[in-house]
Amino acid sequence: MPELPEVETTKRGISPHIENRRVKEIIVRQKKLRWEVPNNLNRDLVGKIIFTVKRRGKYLLLASDNGTLIIHLGMSGRLRIVNKDLIAEKHDHVDVVLENGKALRFTDPRRFGCVLWEASDIDSHPLLKNLGTEPLHDEFESDYLFKASRGRSIAIKTFIMDSKIVVGVGNIYANESLFLAGINPKRPAGKISKAKYDKLVPSIKKILREAIAVGGTTLRDFTNSSGEPGYFKQSLNVYGRGGENCIRCGNGLKEIRLGQRSTVYCTQCQN
DNA sequence: ACTTCGACCTGTTGGC
DNA sequence: TGCCAACAGGTCGAAG
Numbered sequence: 001m002p003e004l005p006e007v008e009t010t011k012r013g014i015s016p017h018i019e020n021r022r023v024k025e026i027i028v029r030q031k032k033l034r035w036e037v038p039n040n041l042n043r044d045l046v047g048k049i050i051f052t053v054k055r056r057g058k059y060l061l062l063a064s065d066n067g068t069l070i071i072h073l074g075m076s077g078r079l080r081i082v083n084k085d086l087i088a089e090k091h092d093h094v095d096v097v098l099e100n101g102k103a104l105r106f107t108d109p110r111r112f113g114c115v116l117w118e119a120s121d122i123d124s125h126p127l128l129k130n131l132g133t134e135p136l137h138d139e140f141e142s143d144y145l146f147k148a149s150r151g152r153s154i155a156i157k158t159f160i161m162d163s164k165i166v167v168g169v170g171n172i173y174a175n176e177s178l179f180l181a182g183i184n185p186k187r188p189a190g191k192i193s194k195a196k197y198d199k200l201v202p203s204i205k206k207i208l209r210e211a212i213a214v215g216g217t218t219l220r221d222f223t224n225s226s227g228e229p230g231y232f233k234q235s236l237n238v239y240g241r242g243g244e245n246c247i248r249c250g251n252g253l254k255e256i257r258l259g260q261r262s263t264v265y266c267t268q269c270q271n
Numbered sequence: 272a273c274t275t276c277g278a279c280c281t282g283t284t285g286g287c
Numbered sequence: 288t289g290c291c292a293a294c295a296g297g298t299c300g301a302a303g
Contacts, residue, residue: 075297110280
C-alpha cells in the first residue's frame with residue numbers, strides 16, 4: 001500500500017481506536033510475512049494497554065508497558081479496525097483483538113510487510129536504528145541533504161529514496177518531488193548544487209504534506225470506506241504518465257528505469 | 272564505504 | 288477469450 005502519506009493516514013485512522021485500549025488476544029493466521037511474526041505476542045502483549053501509536057518512517061509503532069509492536073505495510077499491506085467477529089478473508093494475516101470487541105486487522109496479499117516486537121529500547125531495533133531524518137521535521141533541510149550527498153555518484157532519485165538519508169520518500173513521491181524541483185532524476189546526487197537542494201527539500205515536504213492532507217489516497221487501487229476511488233492520478237504530475245504531455249511545457253514525458261523502479265520525468269523541465 | 276541487484280510474494284495488466 | 292510475461296506502492300542484505 002504505502003508511501004509515507006498513506007502510513008500517516010493509517011496511523012491517524014487507527015490511533016483513536018487503539019490508544020489506551022487493552023489487548024485481549026493476538027490472532028496470527030499467517031506468520032510468514034517478510035519476517036516471521038514472533039510467537040511471544042500472546043504472552044507479552046495480551047493484557048497490556050497500547051498507550052501510543054507512533055510512526056517512524058513507514059513503520060508504525062504501537063507502544064505498551066511491556067514493549068512495542070512494530071508494523072510495516074510493505075507494498076500491499078492494510079490496517080483497519082473491524083468488529084472482532086468479522087470473518088477473516090484470504091490475506092487477513094494478523095488481528096490484534098481489543099477488549100472492546102474491536103480488532104486491528106492486518107491484511108497483506110504480497111506479504112512484504114511485517115509484524116514484529118521490540119521488548120526494550122525501540123530506537124535500538126535493527127530496522128529502526130539506522131534510519132535517516134523524518135522528511136517533515138525541521139532537521140530535514142537542504143544543508144543536510146547537500147552535505148550528505150557530497151561524493152555520492154548515485155542518481156538523485158535513488159539517493160532521496162535511501163532510508164538511511166531520509167525516510168518515507170517512496171517511488172511515487174520521489175518522481176513527483178523531482179518534477180516539482182526541476183531536477184533530472186538521473187543526475188548524480190553529489191553533483192547537484194546547493195541551490196537545487198534548496199528547491200528539492202521544500203518540494204519533498206510540499207508533496208508529502210499535500211498527500212497527507214487528501215488522506216494519502218494516491219494509490220492505484222485505493223478506495224475509501226464508501227467504495228469511491230481515491231485521487232490517483234488527479235494529483236500526480238508525472239508518475240504513471242509516461243508518454244503523456246508535461247503539464248508545464250507540453251513536452252512528452254519520458255519513462256525510464258532507475259534502480260529497477262519506474263521513473264518518469266520531463267526532459268525539458270528537469271535538468 | 273558505496274553501488275547494484277536479487278529476493279521476498281500475490282494480483283493485475285497488457286500484448287499476442 | 289486465453290495464456291503468459293512483465294510489472295506494481297518497499298527495502299533488506301548479499302555481492303561486486
